[in-house]
Amino acid sequence: MAEWKAKRFWKAAGIAQVPGGWQVELDGRPVRTPAKAPLILPGRPLAEAIAAEWDAQGEVVDPLSMPMTRSANAAIDKVAPQFDEVAALIAAYGETDLCCYRADGPEALRALQAQAWDGLLGWAREALGAPLVQVTGIVPVPQPQDSLARLRERVFALDPFALTALHDLVAISGSLLVGLAALEERFAIGDLWEWSRVDEAYQESLWGRDEEAAVMALHKRAEFLHAAAFWRLSRIPD
Template sequence: MSEWKAKRFWDAASVEEVDGGFTVRLDGRPVKTPAKAPLVVPTQALAACIAAEWDAQEGEVNPTNMPFTRSANAAIDKVTQQHAEVADLIAAYGDADLTCYRADSPAELVARQAQAWDPLIEWIHQRHGVRLVPVSGVMHQPQDIRALERLSAQTHALDAFALTAFHDLVGMSGSLVIGFAALENLHPAEHLWALSRIDETYQEELWGKDEEASELAAKKQSDFLHAKAFYDLSRPI
């Protein structure tokens, strides 16, 4: 038996201000999340992007073409309900942050990592009072517990929409430091993504590109850039 798929039943999507933010209506009917909660987002700009995704649907509704809708659903149905658990999961990256694990050879890669990541570690220290220590090799070396507690507290302080974006910014880059740098506009998102790919870029220069790996990297980059856009749109002006 074929799986039932929703089909477009509306003529136009619109944005309406409601208690707690903004919602999207389809011919006056409010959009709900998969868990049947009201789809209410913090800003008119984000609601407008979601409405545009619904307006772009033709025939069968394809959720894969609706990234802002999916992220809003995740923020409402999942992150709001499990905020502490999600924050703990993300904050754990601080103890094994990408920017802290350095190669011990070859010299060129060591230098590239230092040039890319040392400024990030100094920035998180100056901006957030957190001192992370770089280490050579792949063996785990715990960071100072006070630094990790501070990063965890700042992660837990994010609202559900920010934490939804932060989840992908950190998960795709492998770095809590890069995630915070993205939230605070230290560099453009494309540049921060490139900083997270120092090792992979070096290996590609040596051995050439692997088609499957390149496709996976492109998907991760798209998710990273979307997360940044979702975060920005969810912030009140």
């Protein structure tokens, strides 16, 4: 049996300002999420970006070509209804943050880790008031409760759209500090991505490029950059 695919049924996508934000419309009819909730966006730029995705569809709708739409749907249908659970899951990354765990060797890898992660730990200590313990090895160690509480407070202060972006940034990078630094725009987003995969890059320098792993890394990088772009668009009101 041939797989069913949604076909384009509208001529033009547009946006309209409504109570609570901006909505995307198809031939004047409001778009709804997969859970049938109104697709209300916090600002015009994000609404315009989503409308452009709908306008760019051909005869057959390709959801994979609509990343802003998918992230907005996730924010409304999945993150908002279970905000506390999602926020707690993300905040828990601070207990075993990638930046805290250093290799016991070789020295070249330790130097690369320090170059990438020391600045993030310093930023957490100075700007966030959340110093974290740095250790050698992979055995988890308790982190200062005051620091974890400050990081948790920042996560819980976000709105569902920002939390959606942070969820992806943290899950892809393995680091709450990397995710928060991306939202704060404290470091260049490209640098944050590279810093999150220091170990992988080092192994590649030793053993050569694995094509399957390289393809996966490119996919993750695209998702990481998209999450940051989604967050930026969701911050602009008009």
